[in-house]
Each structure stands twice: as C-alpha cells, then as structure tokens.
C-alpha cells in the first residue's frame with residue numbers, strides 16, 4: 388500500500404470532462420483512503436487531499452516537522468507534545484487538488500500503485516458521473532429522550548461546584564442525532580456550507596478506519612502561521628442569535644452582551660495571555676473584544692497576532708498549539724479541573740468534537756507553506772445514514788440551566804439549517 392512520495396505537479400488542462408471534488412471524494416471512498424476537503428475563511432479555493440493508505444499515522448502536532456497534510460486531533464489530547472502518546476491523526480498530501488470556482492487549478496499526485504489506482508477510479512467516475520442525491524433525501528431528528536433534563540441537571544451541578552470555587556468555567560456539551568433516509572452526499576453538504584458560511588472554516592474529513600465522515604463549519608481559529616510568519620489565534624465565547632425577534636439579521640453593533648458573557652470571554656483571553664506569559668512573549672497584538680458573526684450566531688472575539696520573524700520565534704505556532712489546546716472556549720478554567728468535570732459528567736465521548744483540525748504546511752496561492760488549525764466545533768459525525776451533531780456551552784457560576792440548553796440548540800442549528808434547507812425540496 389505504500390506509495391513513493393516524490394510528488395509531481397501537473398497543471399491540469401482545462402477540458403470539458405474535468406473531474407470534480409465529488410469524483411475524487413468518491414474514488415478515495417471506494418479505495419478506502421482517508422480524505423480531507425476544506426475551504427479557509429473568506430477564500431474561494433477548495434482543497435482536497437487524499438492519504439493513500441487506509442490507516443493514518445498518529446503524530447505529535449509539530450508544525451516544523453510535519454510534511455504537507457491535514458491534521459485532526461481528538462479533544463482528548465492534552466499536552467500534545469513529543470513526550471506524550473501521539474494522538475493527532477495526520478493525512479499526508481499524497482494527492483492534493485485545488486479547485487477554484489469548480490475548476491482544477493492545481494493537481495499533485497504522488498507516484499505508486501495506489502496513486503495509479505486512484506487515477507483510474509477518477510477516470511471511471513468521470514465516465515459514470517455520480518448523481519447528487521442531496522435534494523431528494525429527508526432528515527428526521529431522533530428523539531433526545533432524557534438528554535435535556537440530564538444536561539440541565541449537569542449544568543446545575545457545575546454551577547454548584549463553581550460556587551464552591553472548584554473551578555471558574557466549564558464547557559459542557561451534548562449531542563443531537565439526525566437520521567437521513569439515504570446516505571447523504573458529503574460534497575454537496577460541504578459546498579452548501581461553503582456558500583452559507585463564507586467566513587467559517589468549512590471541512591469534511593473521511594476516516595475509513597473509524598467508519599466516519601466529520602463535517603464542520605467552525606468560526607474558531609486555534610493556531611495559524613502564514614507564509615510571512617504571522618501567528619494568529621482567537622479567543623471566542625459568549626453566544627447570541629444573529630437575528631432579532633422579527634427574524635431580521637442584527638448588525639454586530641446591535642449586540643448586547645451581559646456581564647456573564649463578557650466575563651466568560653475574558654476568561655478565554657486570559658487563558659491565551661497566560662500561555663504567552665509561560666513562554667515570556669510580550670510582543671503580541673490584541674484586538675477586541677468585538678462582536679463576531681458566525682452564521683446564525685454572534686460571539687465575542689479577541690484576535691491575537693505575533694510576527695514570529697520579528698520576535699525570532701519560528702516555532703511559536705507549535706509551542707502555542709501545545710499550550711492552548713484545549714482552550715477554555717471548549718474545556719474550562721482551570722483546565723484540569725474542568726476537564727475532569729467533563730470526563731465524569733458528559734454521557735458521550737467527544738471523539739473529534741472540540742479537538743482541532745486543519746491544513747499543515749500546505750502551499751498557498753503564492754507557493755508559501757501555511758498552517759491553519761481550527762477548533763473543531765459546529766461539527767457533525769456521519770456514520771452511515773446517521774449524523775451526530777455536537778454542541779457545547781460555556782458555563783460560569785451565573786449560568787441558568789435552561790438557557791444553556793437553548794444555546795446548544797442554537798449551535799446545532801448552524802449545521803441543521805443547511806441539512807434541512809438542502810434536503811427539503
């Protein structure tokens with residue numbers, strides 16, 4: 388199954404019968420090879436990479452060491468440094484295709500048997516175009532059972548523990564299951580998410596060893612290092628609808644934030660600043676907090692950036708990634724006490740929800756390598772015809788259980804809006 392990794396770059400000629408992302412995605416699926424499809428915030432290009440062996444390597448998320456590829460980390464990956472068991476899944480860019488407005492602008496194939504097999508499958512797919520089943524399938528939300536009462540009970544318990552000062556913030560999550568009548572078309576869902584949420588990081592990741600596809604449209608940047616060495620991260624928290632009572636979109640300046648939300652977000656910023664302090668880095672720019680629109684929702688966000696060349700700290704991205712994950716936007720503060728509360732109270736395994744994911748050392752349009760890792764929220768896990776959506780809410784001692792549940796419902800709606808709008812017809 389091993390392929391030779393020497394990569395050739397081919398600029399595909401523009402022909403009528405050019406393969407689409409669906410052709411590549413379906414071919415990877417048939418071969419049983421992991422694949423990742425993504426679109427960065429505010430960009431047109433869509434990228435797809437295929438890893439040409441079925442089982443993925445587990446790596447430590449070291450941005451300086453890793454080749455071009457796509458990293459996916461579970462939530463349960465504390466201290467993801469070299470001394471701990473490597474838990475980050477890594478899809479090597481054995482095949483890398485870039486699409487701009489539906490046309491292939493870049494195509495890299497590794498050489499080897501698997502690459503040839505993939506190329507053959509893509510050609511076959513071209514002759515038998517897959518039909519999108521997206522518009523004809525229906526969804527139904529599966530019964531929540533006692534989910535709401537259990538969630539609210541756990542919120543009340545967390546509030547009691549915070550009043551006793553065991554911790555200051557914890558992010559409690561829940562799941563929601565949706566069943567499709569037929570296996571849905573992942574690429575069609577991805578495309579629809581890209582259109583609906585232009586400022587989000589949109590991705591779909593096929594992991595054959597787990598029998599899963601993960602789909603997300605996340606607003607939360609965890610660590611980016613661009614080709615000029617600019618490091619960026621974001622502190623995000625506080626949630627409200629982006630629409631007013633009449634269903635009209637609100638302007639960011641119309642958002643009213645409560646003391647609870649302002650404090651909750653300040654805790655995330657504090658967490659990031661503590662990480663900078665640990666490495667004695669003072670030269671960071673801080674912008675915000677500002678209201679940020681994330682699809683159907685609004686959050687409070689503070690952007691942090693560092694010029695790693697000016698501060699002579701080229702490995703800052705890797706160091707901060709280790710320190711930041713899991714931030715108090717998805718875990719809590721202090722981190723270990725919040726983590727323990729999550730582990731002992733959430734009835735589900737978070738798996739890849741609230742981990743991080745994104746391209747590592749992938750060339751941008753000018754050829755410079757960039758890494759962009761995002762917090763894996765506003766996501767779902769697809770297993771056959773069943774999608775499991777994940778959503779969490781940041782709790783403080785002022786939390787009201789019912790309101791926190793409603794907040795998770797709104798967060799599920801980000802993906803549900805797209806699933807139902809495209810499946811209605």
Ligand SMILES: C=C(O[C@@H]1C=C(C(=O)O)C=C[C@H]1O)C(=O)O
Nearest residue numbers: 624625626716764778779780781
């Ligand atoms: C945990 C989630 O979102 C995070 C929690 C937020 C909050 O508690 O208000 C807001 C944005 C995210 O940082 C999620 O969407 O599941």
